[in-house]
Amino acid sequence: MNIESAAKKLSELGHVTRLEIYRFLVKAGDDGMMVSSIQEKLEIPGSTLSHHISRLVNVGLITQTREGRILRCHAQYEQLDDLIDFLTKECCVGAS
Amino acid sequence: MNIESAAKKLSELGHVTRLEIYRFLVKAGDDGMMVSSIQEKLEIPGSTLSHHISRLVNVGLITQTREGRILRCHAQYEQLDDLIDFLTKECCVGAS
DNA sequence: ATTATTATTCTAGAATTATCGAAATAAAGT
DNA sequence: ACTTTATTTCGATAATTCTAGAATAATAAT
Numbered sequence: 001m002n003i004e005s006a007a008k009k010l011s012e013l014g015h016v017t018r019l020e021i022y023r024f025l026v027k028a029g030d031d032g033m034m035v036s037s038i039q040e041k042l043e044i045p046g047s048t049l050s051h052h053i054s055r056l057v058n059v060g061l062i063t064q065t066r067e068g069r070i071l072r073c074h075a076q077y078e079q080l081d082d083l084i085d086f087l088t089k090e091c092c093v094g095a096s
Numbered sequence: 097m098n099i100e101s102a103a104k105k106l107s108e109l110g111h112v113t114r115l116e117i118y119r120f121l122v123k124a125g126d127d128g129m130m131v132s133s134i135q136e137k138l139e140i141p142g143s144t145l146s147h148h149i150s151r152l153v154n155v156g157l158i159t160q161t162r163e164g165r166i167l168r169c170h171a172q173y174e175q176l177d178d179l180i181d182f183l184t185k186e187c188c189v190g191a192s
Numbered sequence: 193a194t195t196a197t198t199a200t201t202c203t204a205g206a207a208t209t210a211t212c213g214a215a216a217t218a219a220a221g222t
Numbered sequence: 223a224c225t226t227t228a229t230t231t232c233g234a235t236a237a238t239t240c241t242a243g244a245a246t247a248a249t250a251a252t
Contacts, residue, residue, distance in 0.1 A: 003112060003115055003116060003119070004112055006115060007109070007110050007111055007112045007115045008110070009110075010106050010107075010109040010110035010115065011106075011107060011110025011111065012110070013103070013106045013110070013183075014103050014104070014105070014106035014107025014108070014109070014110045015103055015107065015239090015240090016099055016100055016103045017240095019099055019102060019103045019106065020099060023099070023186075026183075026184075026186070026187050026188075027186050027187070027188065027189050027190045028188075028190050028191065029187075029188035029189075029190060029191025030188075030191060031191060034198090035198075035199060035200095036197095036198065036199085039199095044241090044242090045241075045242050045243080046198085046199065046200085046242090047199095047200080047201080047202095047241080047242055047243070047244090048240080048241055048242060049199090050199065050200050050201080051200090051201095051239095051240080051241080051242090052240095053199095053200095054200080054201095055239095066248090066249090068198095068248095068249060068250070069196095069197060069198050069199085069248075069249050069250065070197090070198065070199085070249095071198075071199065071200095077187070080183060080184070084180055084183070084184075087109075087122075087176060087180070088122075088176070088180075090119075090122070090123050091122050091123070091125075091173070092122070092123065092124075092125035092126070093123050093125075094123045094124050094125060095124065095125025095126060095127060111209095111210085113210095130228090131228075131229065131230095132227095132228065132229085135229095140211090140212090141211075141212050141213080142212090142228085142229065142230080143211080143212055143213075143214090143229090143230075143231080143232095144210080144211055144212060145229090146229065146230050146231080147209095147210075147211080147212090147230090147231095148210090149229095149230095150230080150231095151209095162218090162219090164218095164219060164220070164228095165218075165219050165220065165226095165227060165228050165229085166219095166227090166228065166229090167228075167229065167230095
């Protein structure tokens with residue numbers, strides 16, 4: 001993971017609403033959650049929710065799969081793992 | 097760590113310049129780095145650098161210690177560990 | 193075809209953040 | 223006291239992001 005990509009992902013997670021969405025999806029496991037279920041939990045306008053979801057999708061932290069009329073969101077765990085690796089790697093290599 | 101605090105920290109890390117600063121400090125170990133050394137590496141105006149450093153300080157991700165005229169910056173590793181715990185905990189607890 | 197449901201895209205105003213020059217502050221040396 | 227060095231604070235402008243109402247799109251049911 002390069003630094004630009006890492007910064008983008010961190011930035012998207014760095015908003016309370018989006019972090020809540022992401023946490024819901026991490027807890028939900030592979031089945032993920034319907035957009036409508038997320039909206040029920042957060043109680044925010046659909047357009048606002050959609051905006052935040054699309055930002056998370058754009059940086060690859062979550063994906064969406066359509067099932068008829070409903071859209072299901074899924075956390076992409078690997079992306080988070082890569083991000084954490086990026087943040088922690090080479091810790092203290094330059095220490096005296 | 098509560099969600100507001102986690103989101104703030106993630107947001108501050110979600111900027112390329114600040115992430116670079118933070119990565120330098122993680123690599124540097126406990127001795128940290130002087131502000132002037134960071135500036136040498138990044139080649140940005142002092143006022144801009146100071147702005148970014150102070151944001152990282154404000155959320156507790158780094159600290160500063162004065163040694164006469166120079167200021168030394170240090171990564172606060174525990175804060176990062178707490179952040180990572182927050183992001184990964186309860187993974188898949190609601191999975192079917 | 194019409195309607196209902198689910199969700200996104202468009203648009204715009206409000207709020208926040210980024211950048212950087214200039215001025216100010218802090219500490220040390222002359 | 224004055225100068226130099228290291229760094230921050232102030233102030234202004236530019237750019238981005240947030241929020242949410244209105245309009246649109248996609249799918250399914252009647």
